[in-house]
Amino acid sequence: MKTYDCIVIGGGVVGTAVLDRLAFHDLATLLLEKDDDVSVGASRANSGIVHAGYDCKPGTLKAKFNVRGNHLMWSLVDDLDVPHLKCGSLVVADKDNKAGIDELYDKGVKNGVEVEVWDKQKTMSFEPNLSDNIEWSLYAKEAGIVSPYQLAIALADRAVLNGAEIHLEEGVTALERKDGLWVVTTEKSQYLAKTVVNCAGAYGADVNDLAGAEHYETSFRKGEYYVLDNTERQNVETVIFPLPTKAGKGILVAPTADGNVIYGPTSHLCDLDDTSVTLDGLQDIRSNVAKTYKNPVVRKCIRTYAGVRTIIGDDFVIGESKVVDDFYMAIGICSPGLSSAPAIAEHLENLIAGDVALKDNVVTRLPRAKRLSELDGDELNTLIKEDEAWGRIVCRCEKVSEAEIVKAIHSPLPAVTVDAVKRRVRAGMGRCQGGFCATRVMEIISRETGKDITEIRKGKKGSNIALYSVKEVPND
Amino acid sequence: MIKKYDVVVIGGGPAGMAAALSALKKGAKVLVVERDVRLGGILNQCIHNGFGLHYFGEELTGPEYADRFVKLVESEDIDVMLESMVLRLTPDKKVEILSPEGYITVEAGAVVLAMGCRERTAGAIAVPGTRPAGVYTAGMAQKLCNMKGYLVGKKVVILGSGDIGLIMARRMTLEGAKVELVLELMPYSSGLKRNIVQCLNDFDIPIKYAHTITRLEGSPRLTGLYYAPVDENRNPILEKEEYVSCDTLLLSVGLIPENDLLSGMDVEMSPITSGAVVDENRMTSIPGVFSCGNVLHVHDLVDNVSREAEIAGGAAADYALGNVTAGDTVSVRATDGVRYALPQRITKGGEGKVDVFFRTVDVYTKKRIVVEVDGNEIYSRKTMILAPGEMEKITLARQDLVGDVIVRLK
Numbered sequence: 001m002k003t004y005d006c007i008v009i010g011g012g013v014v015g016t017a018v019l020d021r022l023a024f025h026d027l028a029t030l031l032l033e034k035d036d037d038v039s040v041g042a043s044r045a046n047s048g049i050v051h052a053g054y055d056c057k058p059g060t061l062k063a064k065f066n067v068r069g070n071h072l073m074w075s076l077v078d079d080l081d082v083p084h085l086k087c088g089s090l091v092v093a094d095k096d097n098k099a100g101i102d103e104l105y106d107k108g109v110k111n112g113v114e115v116e117v118w119d120k121q122k123t124m125s126f127e128p129n130l131s132d133n134i135e136w137s138l139y140a141k142e143a144g145i146v147s148p149y150q151l152a153i154a155l156a157d158r159a160v161l162n163g164a165e166i167h168l169e170e171g172v173t174a175l176e177r178k179d180g181l182w183v184v185t186t187e188k189s190q191y192l193a194k195t196v197v198n199c200a201g202a203y204g205a206d207v208n209d210l211a212g213a214e215h216y217e218t219s220f221r222k223g224e225y226y227v228l229d230n231t232e233r234q235n236v237e238t239v240i241f242p243l244p245t246k247a248g249k250g251i252l253v254a255p256t257a258d259g260n261v262i263y264g265p266t267s268h269l270c271d272l273d274d275t276s277v278t279l280d281g282l283q284d285i286r287s288n289v290a291k292t293y294k295n296p297v298v299r300k301c302i303r304t305y306a307g308v309r310t311i312i313g314d315d316f317v318i319g320e321s322k323v324v325d326d327f328y329m330a331i332g333i334c335s336p337g338l339s340s341a342p343a344i345a346e347h348l349e350n351l352i353a354g355d356v357a358l359k360d361n362v363v364t365r366l367p368r369a370k371r372l373s374e375l376d377g378d379e380l381n382t383l384i385k386e387d388e389a390w391g392r393i394v395c396r397c398e399k400v401s402e403a404e405i406v407k408a409i410h411s412p413l414p415a416v417t418v419d420a421v422k423r424r425v426r427a428g429m430g431r432c433q434g435g436f437c438a439t440r441v442m443e444i445i446s447r448e449t450g451k452d453i454t455e456i457r458k459g460k461k462g463s464n465i466a467l468y469s470v471k472e473v474p475n476d
Numbered sequence: 477m478i479k480k481y482d483v484v485v486i487g488g489g490p491a492g493m494a495a496a497l498s499a500l501k502k503g504a505k506v507l508v509v510e511r512d513v514r515l516g517g518i519l520n521q522c523i524h525n526g527f528g529l530h531y532f533g534e535e536l537t538g539p540e541y542a543d544r545f546v547k548l549v550e551s552e553d554i555d556v557m558l559e560s561m562v563l564r565l566t567p568d569k570k571v572e573i574l575s576p577e578g579y580i581t582v583e584a585g586a587v588v589l590a591m592g593c594r595e596r597t598a599g600a601i602a603v604p605g606t607r608p609a610g611v612y613t614a615g616m617a618q619k620l621c622n623m624k625g626y627l628v629g630k631k632v633v634i635l636g637s638g639d640i641g642l643i644m645a646r647r648m649t650l651e652g653a654k655v656e657l658v659l660e661l662m663p664y665s666s667g668l669k670r671n672i673v674q675c676l677n678d679f680d681i682p683i684k685y686a687h688t689i690t691r692l693e694g695s696p697r698l699t700g701l702y703y704a705p706v707d708e709n710r711n712p713i714l715e716k717e718e719y720v721s722c723d724t725l726l727l728s729v730g731l732i733p734e735n736d737l738l739s740g741m742d743v744e745m746s747p748i749t750s751g752a753v754v755d756e757n758r759m760t761s762i763p764g765v766f767s768c769g770n771v772l773h774v775h776d777l778v779d780n781v782s783r784e785a786e787i788a789g790g791a792a793a794d795y796a797l798g799n800v801t802a803g804d805t806v807s808v809r810a811t812d813g814v815r816y817a818l819p820q821r822i823t824k825g826g827e828g829k830v831d832v833f834f835r836t837v838d839v840y841t842k843k844r845i846v847v848e849v850d851g852n853e854i855y856s857r858k859t860m861i862l863a864p865g866e867m868e869k870i871t872l873a874r875q876d877l878v879g880d881v882i883v884r885l886k
Contacts, residue, residue, distance in 0.1 A: 226602070227599070231739065273695075275606070275607075275695075276604070276605045276606045276691070276692075277602070277604050277605065277607075278604055278691075279604050279690065279691075279712070282602055282604065298602075301599065301600060301602055302597070302599050302600055303597075303599030303600075304599065304602045304604075304607075305607065372574075377572070377579040377581070380574065380578075380579040381578045381579050384576065384577075384578050384579065385578075388576035388577075389576070391559075391574055391575050391576035391577065391578060391579070392559055392575075392576050393511070393561045393574060396511065396561065396736075397736070399563070431594075431600075431736075432594045432595070432597065433597040433598075433599045433600075434616075435594060435595050435597060435612075435613040435615060435616050436594065436616075438612075438616060439616060439619050439620055439624060443624075453624065453626055454626060457609065457696075458608075458609040458696065459609075459696060460695075460696040461696070462609075462696045462697055463608065463609035463696035463697055464609060464697070465609055465612075465628065466620050466624075466626035466627065466628050467627065467628065467629050467630065467723070468626065468627040468630070469625055469626055469627075470621060470625050470626065470627050470651050471625070473627055473630070473651060473652035473653070474630075474652075475652070
């Protein structure tokens, strides 16, 4: 049985960020993820917003890690070549709710965040498509957007390049102490670890229970979204929030780092893993967006989605267990979890590896990915001379070449499902939603991995796209 | 060295091939740019019969229909680029093309748009519930089945009654799947009557009109779905929700002309057809840029696509070779039960006849198709039944078109 210095449980943005930081040190590290790829839980299905940190209650872990996380994020996404835009954010209010803006401003100052209160004229000149009733706004220039899944994927890739291991489809089933070590049992294998870090997202409280660590009650809140066609992107300059309520930051209008626009999220209590979209939720979004945004265009919808926020009490749970040894937690990471992830990772790195030497020759900057959609004719011709797959467009909506897809399949953390390819290079993420290219992507995965077409999956185990060869359809 | 062609045809499906052949006949030097590894477009996956009855006077399968044009294109002096995609088209008709050979720019005297259409997706109509494997557009399932040899599932529900959905109901059945149900939001089918009969009725596949899906269930694979009748505003009546177990949902809920290439150009578009606004030659608002086939408006029969493309291709050659003179146009407007009429503009003063195509808003029985110019009826025809799934044609004498034209039902 292999002994690791540290095993991270959970491959969301927090788990991958922790693994990435630990991999800089002279440590044997392993990340265990129960699903087919990193970033398939809450890290995939959120707003993709890097919050400035003005609305967290001062003194909380959320406030501390959000503000520090925002500070770390912009250089991190540059190092990792993750699509991002520091576009600022606006919280908007009508004439009766100026007090809400002032309250946020005070919180922002207390949290050490640069915020400004803007009048109607300044607000509208920055974001012309706001509803006519908007009179005031709170502007935070440090806010922006990132591609949340591409962040987690890039963190995983860099960690692997720096020597960390990632085992997918290995959910943890038992955690026991033996001779001062953790015995980590998964669906497939068993490992020994000197320390364990619980970053298990929605399953965080369950993993704590497996380890006999602190017990927490968890609740879940679903957030549903509309994704709009990229032709709508030109109409949205920044992240537009209503005033926050007890249920959350409210239904926003925001650009995405992938070039679309989202409306959402709703906020309703739900069951674990219930990422279904509801008729009521969609109605809720439509009626609320219109309060802040002048011309909602739901007819430009190309997709809907929902993510589940995991809530433990009023704050994040971060740090070392006081009940069991060598067990660390980063759980209950709801909003602003994405924004906080780099700071949470930094904090856990200091706790776990503070006195461990750094490796020599670590990778700090990932090579800039070439994206066909961003290249000019001369650059394309140079690439095509080396590899003609650059001249073969697979995803016509997002202009993704076969070369990019092949590279994703053979990336440090390989993408072997259609959705994993989609999250890395956007093939199938455009307006035809893979109607044209999914079959091509399936064939390329099949060719590159040697799997039969009927084994090619959308994502998770059991999500095979085509179930039978026409010659072998069972009679039942 | 920038290559020059009289006519560049974008798309090598039925529209593109017919346009290219027609342009060649007029003496133009022609290039066809096709994304796929072969010519033929979507016809290659339409292995059922029913094509060519009007154009060839005999019944062919899709690949057979395509093959007749492919053989002609290949035997004639027409340049064809396969695995090639136009990334950009400029108003001065420079065509930027990417292929495994490289990235090139071609100068065109005239351009014919023949890119076809794409299918509306589950995402675009925001189908509620989970987002599992097992939910595909009918065309994607058709491609997997007919071209790759894979059946997506065995227990199938189809949403929408577009022609591809109906065809796939039959295809899946013949391949050993059970099609449980077809659901159609509207009180009538958007597909051809003959497909309802031959693909559903003949196989005892039930279709429920004025019904829609209220929720998908299952993850990671579809396990079933809830559906309900809709009220007159097309909102589901949730008290009447029912459940059907299935592993596959195919969508046939509309086709959208794929005009993404025009996004950087100031081409006048029709919000009804989602295609360009064209004159009787199928020329768009940008002189020398023509459009035909499903990228212009979604057709019912490929035979009509071929005929339309011949008009566009011939006119594109005339334009490129300097054989046209521009003239004033009259507008063609649709109203009173007519959803759109095409072409939307006709040049004044021409001789002979001109065909105008239209689709209706709803199903109508015993209506009269009426065309008026300046308040005078210039055309009238009695009909027994009109349905949105079938494209109608009226032939007008051009000498009658002295003012703006209105097409309506009475």
